[in-house]
Amino acid sequence: MRRYNKTVATFALVVTVVAGTAGWASGSSQQAVTGGPEGVRAWVAAGLPDPAGVTAREVSEFFRSLTSPQQQELIRLHPSVVGNLDGVPVHLRYAANARSLKGDPRFVGRQVLAYDPRGRGQVAVVEGDLERAAHVAVVVPGSDVDAGHSASLVRKAEALHDASGGRTAVVAWAGYTTPVGVGVDAATGGLAEAGAARLVRFVDGIVAAGAPEPAVFCHSYGSVVCGLAARDLKAKDIVVHGSPGMRADNVAELRTSARVWAAKDPDDWISKVPNVRLLGLGHGADPTDPEFGARPVPAADARGHDGYFAPGTQSLRAFAAIAEGDVE
Template sequence: MRRYTRTLVTAALTTTVVAGTAGWASGSAQQAVTGAPVGAEAWRADGLPDAERMTPSQVAAYFDGLTLDRQQALVRTHPSVVGNLDGAPLRLRYEANARTLGGRYAGQQVLAFDPRGRGQVALVSGDLTTAEHVAVIVPGSDIDAGNITPLTDKAEALRRATHGRTAVIAWAGYTTPVGVGLDAATGNLAEVGAERLTRLTDGLAATGVPAPSLFCHSYGSVVCGLAAHDLKAKDLVVFGSPGMRAANVAELRTSARVWAAKDPSDWIDNVPNVAFAGLGHGADPTAPAFGARRVPAADAPGHDGYFVAGTQSLRTFAAIAALPEGGAR
């Protein structure tokens, strides 16, 4: 009887979460991309250290011990590995990815590119080595290497709002859900994404980049919630969030400031904040009991409008990006 009841509750929850609002649509199941970068076998065959086992700080130390000529040789012979090694010098990663991609994303600084699956990419707006502040935008469903413009538009909007003082990474660095189906109602893709996001922030720290503010949209806030306790970040800002897989800020176990925004017209408000049998993502981060700082967003249009020019949310995002690390909480 208990098993039968659990099955009924799970089925009901699935129906509610996936089909309970017009904003949610069907989505196909995705296989998360994991493992070492493309070309890692050839890298290892040349007697180079295992790219999958090195931490970003170890990667940084390894490259620091190489001559400039040797660094350039690795870019020429193993561009797909160098371009995706968190902790490697930024200039080498940009150069390596430019070699791999040819004219694709021409004129843009490509911090990472993985062609597997639907493709993953991280594009940088601004100079990470000289900017006063750094921000990373973590997207939700449907963003990938072939559909990156919605994310880069947000990055450019944030950079303009900070008057160019913040370098912004448009990070499509994990396998996102397609549509808003069962993948978006579970944490499977977010768990892999959390590992990748953690390596990103570790890599930035290893190369001397200031601790970033993370702006996590929709399902991206699930990624940020699962990664929170390991992230080297000064702020976690979630918006249009279905939940962070935590009951409150304390459960995130982060020293970062936590902020949350949701505008009144966002359809995510119709998604039940539940978590049962692996489905749903828990508490609403904008609820007072969650304990996040509330970002005003009354004039943001819909689920995807938080970076629209002139909105309260974008102005506040820019102000958060400019906050000092370890400042007032």
């Protein structure tokens, strides 16, 4: 009876938080964008490799088999596919997305590695030289980030790139359908499951194109995405910050060979979120709990829930050191 009462009380607490009566904002339900990029039907009809049936490595090999004029012709005829097809050489994706964006003022002068206008829009922007950098990082956001609301994510990529002395190429990856606000979508795993598959494929693509395995930095709901992706993710490090949980009770359950790190500053409101999983709600154990087994990242001077990349903070310095492999 005592155990039953505890379960009921926990469920009530989760529902209270999700409903917003504990200070969370309400959120609207989102439909995850899945499948191949826009224009894929015409691409397949032209006899080109179906993205649904090939690996990122096979895509890379296909493009390397083409002459430069053939590659340019594919960019001209199928820019949305070339720009979003994981495994395509980086410089070709930049060129294809520049063609698709046609001077969109949000991304003028940016290295856009992916751009998908479907839904609320998805985008991946690169700071640094992804084709030559010895170290690569991918920054995965939480709620409310999309192609039209990616400026704060790009600033994080810039801050990490600068903190590494320019030695680390950093991808700001708004490549999945994020929750809007902090409602039921943010408290459940549906969008994270779809996002995890996209993240795995994206990282497969940059590695197939010649980049080293990245350090992946996962914020808030993005850490749920990374937790679900961890088993298949080609990453040397997974770093979660402001995490509500990774859908695992401990590092071993993630089944990853990557080093797992966790940060949470004392003022982060995420601490008020119950670390439970019950009837599909909640994301499980706190990754900063010593029993979880993640390596701690100093974050005492980070700023609230979204300030882990603030210049001059311990957390940003630690992130740069992790990205460069300078810490054990």
